[in-house]
Amino acid sequence: MILRYSDEVLINGLRQRKQRHIDYLYQEFTPVVRHFVKQNSGNQCDVDDLVQDAMIVLYKRILKQPFELKCSLKTFFISICKNLWLQRLDNKYRLLFQADFEVREPQEAYSFEEAEINEDNNVKRRLMYKNIQSLPVDCQHLLELHFLKVPYKEIAKLLKFADDLAVKARKYHCKGLLRKKIMNDPEYYQYFEYERYGNHKRLD
Amino acid sequence: MNDMEITNDWIDRYNENELNEEEKAFFIKRMELNPLLRTEVLIDECLNRLYQDEGTMDLMKKIHMAQQKPDRRDGRFSYLLIAASLLYLIVLGVILKMVVIDQEDIVAKGQSHRDEPGNSPAAKIVSEVFQKNPAAVKNLRPQTWNENSHNLYLAMNYIPLPDYELLVGSVTRSARIELRSPIAILNIQQGIPVKFKWVYQDKKVPVNIVVYDNRGRRVFETLILLDDSYKLVTKYWPGGIYYWKIITDEEMICMGKIILF
Numbered sequence: 001m002i003l004r005y006s007d008e009v010l011i012n013g014l015r016q017r018k019q020r021h022i023d024y025l026y027q028e029f030t031p032v033v034r035h036f037v038k039q040n041s042g043n044q045c046d047v048d049d050l051v052q053d054a055m056i057v058l059y060k061r062i063l064k065q066p067f068e069l070k071c072s073l074k075t076f077f078i079s080i081c082k083n084l085w086l087q088r089l090d091n092k093y094r095l096l097f098q099a100d101f102e103v104r105e106p107q108e109a110y111s112f113e114e115a116e117i118n119e120d121n122n123v124k125r126r127l128m129y130k131n132i133q134s135l136p137v138d139c140q141h142l143l144e145l146h147f148l149k150v151p152y153k154e155i156a157k158l159l160k161f162a163d164d165l166a167v168k169a170r171k172y173h174c175k176g177l178l179r180k181k182i183m184n185d186p187e188y189y190q191y192f193e194y195e196r197y198g199n200h201k202r203l204d
Numbered sequence: 205m206n207d208m209e210i211t212n213d214w215i216d217r218y219n220e221n222e223l224n225e226e227e228k229a230f231f232i233k234r235m236e237l238n239p240l241l242r243t244e245v246l247i248d249e250c251l252n253r254l255y256q257d258e259g260t261m262d263l264m265k266k267i268h269m270a271q272q273k274p275d276r277r278d279g280r281f282s283y284l285l286i287a288a289s290l291l292y293l294i295v296l297g298v299i300l301k302m303v304v305i306d307q308e309d310i311v312a313k314g315q316s317h318r319d320e321p322g323n324s325p326a327a328k329i330v331s332e333v334f335q336k337n338p339a340a341v342k343n344l345r346p347q348t349w350n351e352n353s354h355n356l357y358l359a360m361n362y363i364p365l366p367d368y369e370l371l372v373g374s375v376t377r378s379a380r381i382e383l384r385s386p387i388a389i390l391n392i393q394q395g396i397p398v399k400f401k402w403v404y405q406d407k408k409v410p411v412n413i414v415v416y417d418n419r420g421r422r423v424f425e426t427l428i429l430l431d432d433s434y435k436l437v438t439k440y441w442p443g444g445i446y447y448w449k450i451i452t453d454e455e456m457i458c459m460g461k462i463i464l465f
Contacts, residue, residue, distance in 0.1 A: 017259065017262050017263050017266060019266050019269065019270075022263070022266045022267060022270050023269075023270045023273060025270075026267065026270040026271065027270075048271055051267070051271075052264065052267050052268075052271075055263065055267055056260055056263060056264065056267075059259070059260070059263050060260075063259070124250060125254060125260070125264075128247075128250060128251055128254050129254070129261075129264050133268075143255065144255075147252075147255035147256060147258075148258070168213075169213075171216070172212050172213040172216055173212065175212075175215075175216050175248065175251070176212040176215075178251065179215070179244050179247045179248055179251070180373060180374065180375060181373065182247050182251075183243065183244070183247065183373075183375065184372075184373030184375070184387075184388040184389075186387055186389070189387065
């Protein structure tokens with residue numbers, strides 16, 4: 001038997017990133033998204049990516065206070081998916097017909113007001129996450145601990161390294177490996193070629 | 205300052221503001237000249253941002269876990285999937301069994317032919333057909349052990365070489381050339397040429413392309429002196445995995461993989 005959750009409970013669950021609520025959202029909303037994507041020249045991989053991206057957009061939207069829902073959560077979620085899918089089709093069309101990246105139109109025409117509903121950001125995030133998952137397990141743990149601001153000495157104890165210098169060296173190696181993996185990912189070239197030769201400005 | 209060499213850790217240290225003023229100035233100057241380094245810095249910056257966004261990282265992990273779980277609502281589909289898998293296994297087993305019986309039959313027939321060489325009228329007709337049209341008979345007969353071993357040999361061409369797999373996609377930050385194509389892992393049909401294209405960063409240097417098979421044996425090597433591209437012909441190569449290396453001045457620039465099918 002499957003429990004039914006109200007929208008409010010689901011929103012709170014997603015805000016706190018509770019696994020059971022995420023599972024429920026995924027199982028409840030995916031069939032509709034799947035139907036929509038398959039009707040619009042997509043496949044199962046596209047469905048998985050789209051649901052993941054939409055859930056992150058929804059999560060970020062929920063974190064912003066105040067979050068007021070004017071329709072059901074399912075309708076809201078589907079509209080995010082449709083929006084993202086239109087952006088993705090737009091990108092695919094550009095790649096297919098070799099459109100010039102320098103004259104990219106702004107995508108606001110298809111998007112919500114929020115900056116986080118941006119296809120490029122989603123693709124980047126997904127690409128990076130996919131490659132993080134393909135790192136050796138010790139690298140994944142090390143980088144996770146490092147970004148959780150665990151001191152190097154503590155990491156050395158936890159992951160059984162000789163000392164903090166060894167941890168640092170391994171961290172540099174893992175980051176280097178991850179960057180190389182991302183740069184060699186075919187999707188990277190598909191979506192980010194224009195950035196590679198463009199003017200890169202540091203954000204600080 | 206010119207003696208400084210940028211190592212792997214510099215990108216991390218630059219993005220985490222750990223470089224001193226002199227190192228930072230040197231690094232920025234290098235970045236202006238080297239687009240590959242700029243790209244790496246950009247990726248590192250994005251990675252740092254993603255890792256620092258703990259909530260999103262945690263959520264992505266949990267969504268991933270949700271995607272791995274079977275869909276409980278769609279139980280009928282999973283039953284169908286199991287049934288289809290079982291059926292597939294049974295059919296595969298029957299086919300394998302038939303192949304084994306056929307081969308035993310061939311061996312047995314071969315032995316009986318040796319015992320009684322072409323005495324019956326049927327054997328005579330068969331031997332006449334064999335002599336007149338050997339190609340047609342070849343099409344009719346089942347696979348022999350030799351053919352099976354040939355297929356097995358072909359299959360072995362697709363076993364990756366672990367030592368080289370680790371290096372696939374490796375790119376050194378060489379200031380000499382920058383490779384534009386092919387991509388690190390290329391799937392192509394047998395016979396389609398592979399186009400190597402690169403850009404010299406300042407002056408032209410000799411470029412060496414070396415190709416190894418999946419057993420680590422060197423199968424091809426060429427030295428290009430002035431051109432900035434090379435078309436690798438794969439027409440007579442058997443299907444399988446090949447690894448290529450681009451070398452200039454005895455330094456490997458990058459390594460990739462070609463899968464010929």
